[in-house]
Amino acid sequence: MAAKTKTSIVDSKKQFDAIHKQFETFQILNAEGEVVNKDAMPDLSDDQLKELMRRMVYIRILDQRSISLSRQGRLGFYAPTAGQEASQIASHFALEQDDFILPGYRDVPQLIWHGLPLHQAFLFSRGHFKGNQMPEGVNALSPQIIIGAQIIQTAGVALGLKKRGKKAVAITYTGDGGASQGDFYEGMNFAGAFKAPAIFVVQNNRYAISTPVEKQSSAQTIAQKAVAVGITGVQVDGMDALAVYAATAEARQRAINGEGPTLIETLTFRYGPHTMSGDDPTKYRTKEIENEWEQKDPLVRFRKFLENKGLWSEEEENKVIEQAKEEIKQAIKKADGESKPKVTELIENMFEEPTFNLKEQLEIYKAKESK
Numbered sequence: 066m067a068a069k070t071k072t073s074i075v076d077s078k079k080q081f082d083a084i085h086k087q088f089e090t091f092q093i094l095n096a097e098g099e100v101v102n103k104d105a106m107p108d109l110s111d112d113q114l115k116e117l118m119r120r121m122v123y124i125r126i127l128d129q130r131s132i133s134l135s136r137q138g139r140l141g142f143y144a145p146t147a148g149q150e151a152s153q154i155a156s157h158f159a160l161e162q163d164d165f166i167l168p169g170y171r172d173v174p175q176l177i178w179h180g181l182p183l184h185q186a187f188l189f190s191r192g193h194f195k196g197n198q199m200p201e202g203v204n205a206l207s208p209q210i211i212i213g214a215q216i217i218q219t220a221g222v223a224l225g226l227k228k229r230g231k232k233a234v235a236i237t238y239t240g241d242g243g244a245s246q247g248d249f250y251e252g253m254n255f256a257g258a259f260k261a262p263a264i265f266v267v268q269n270n271r272y273a274i275s276t277p278v279e280k281q282s283s284a285q286t287i288a289q290k291a292v293a294v295g296i297t298g299v300q301v302d303g304m305d306a307l308a309v310y311a312a313t314a315e316a317r318q319r320a321i322n323g324e325g326p327t328l329i330e331t332l333t334f335r336y337g338p339h340t341m342s343g344d345d346p347t348k349y350r351t352k353e354i355e356n357e358w359e360q361k362d363p364l365v366r367f368r369k370f371l372e373n374k375g376l377w378s379e380e381e382e383n384k385v386i387e388q389a390k391e392e393i394k395q396a397i398k399k400a401d402g403e404s405k406p407k408v409t410e411l412i413e414n415m416f417e418e419p420t421f422n423l424k425e426q427l428e429i430y431k432a433k434e435s436k
């Protein structure tokens with residue numbers, strides 16, 4: 066029979082309260098675009114602030130065009146990004162070219178701004194192997210489909226950067242669902258143990274396809290999961306571009322200084338469906354929830370902030386929209402011009418040295434394709 070103690074050993078409430086106090090949402094701009102945290106304002110020039118807005122607008126247009134191309138049957142796999150621009154673009158804005166990106170399937174925007182040509186992003190969507198070939202100098206892996214797999218790889222890439230004495234970080238992106246995977250803990254724990262320069266971004270858009278975040282975990286925040294592996298964790302308003310930028314810039318600095326990895330949870334929302342493959346968001350979330358999040362739109366908020374500073378206008382925004390539309394048109398044309406991948410190319414691109422059975426298959430397909 067279990068012996069009863071007179072007083073409980075652990076005061077759970079006290080323990081949780083102490084943790085939750087450490088993970089209050091970090092914000093710089095409120096929904097009206099007003100600065101509510103002056104001390105945390107990042108040191109960005111007017112030109113940089115405008116560039117950040119340009120990139121977010123560009124990606125919103127790319128998302129709209131991609132959805133429409135997908136509906137026309139002109140794309141393959143596509144995971145919508147609208148709503149998540151601050152989490153994606155502002156975190157990327159804090160990186161340098163030498164940094165490595167290990168993205169999830171929704172993180173094509175960061176790859177584009179890291180240097181992946183737009184037509185290759187379309188080829189990735191179509192499952193063409195050329196969509197996965199990063200140009201020289203673009204430090205990134207192709208988007209990961211297996212939930213959480215990129216997190217372990219990030220620990221390895223970060224450790225590699227450290228061992229080579231590089232002043233660079235490895236950054237990875239996953240969703241709230243990804244934070245429930247074993248790989249998530251394993252990757253963070255390993256990177257923490259080796260003080261590897263890694264940044265783990267969890268874009269908490271509240272749903273893993275249709276499963277709400279509340280059903281994923283008993284933890285009140287995802288950021289607090291950093292505590293278990295002894296790394297820094299922060300929860301950020303993921304609709305606030307300046308807050309996301311500041312948190313990522315600080316995490317990068319810590320990593321470069323040898324102080325180890327950071328887990329950043331961004332609170333965000335995807336306006337569209339999970340992917341264009343057919344899920345129906347009305348089945349798992351209400352109009353009220355959608356409206357509530359649309360009020361927090363990252364572009365509207367940042368636009369207000371810039372307009373208040375006299376840095377942005379409708380004319381300026383229209384210029385970005387026109388440029389994005391034109392570049393997308395050219396890029397899809399270029400992707401259309403690419404020849405269909407051959408089975409031999411698929412095999413040749415799989416391994417540097419094909420295995421014996423692939424070598425056999427390669428010969429069979431070479432013969433077939435030469436007919």
Ligand SMILES: Cc1ncc(C[n+]2csc(CCOP(=O)(O)OP(=O)(O)O)c2C)c(N)n1
Nearest residue numbers: 171210211212240241242243270272273274
């Ligand atoms: C290991 C693994 N299990 C299941 C799936 C199927 N799957 C694809 S997306 C997804 C949900 C992921 O949600 P989340 O991590 O929150 O990312 P989000 O799509 O919201 O960006 C699941 C379960 C998968 N791709 N890989």
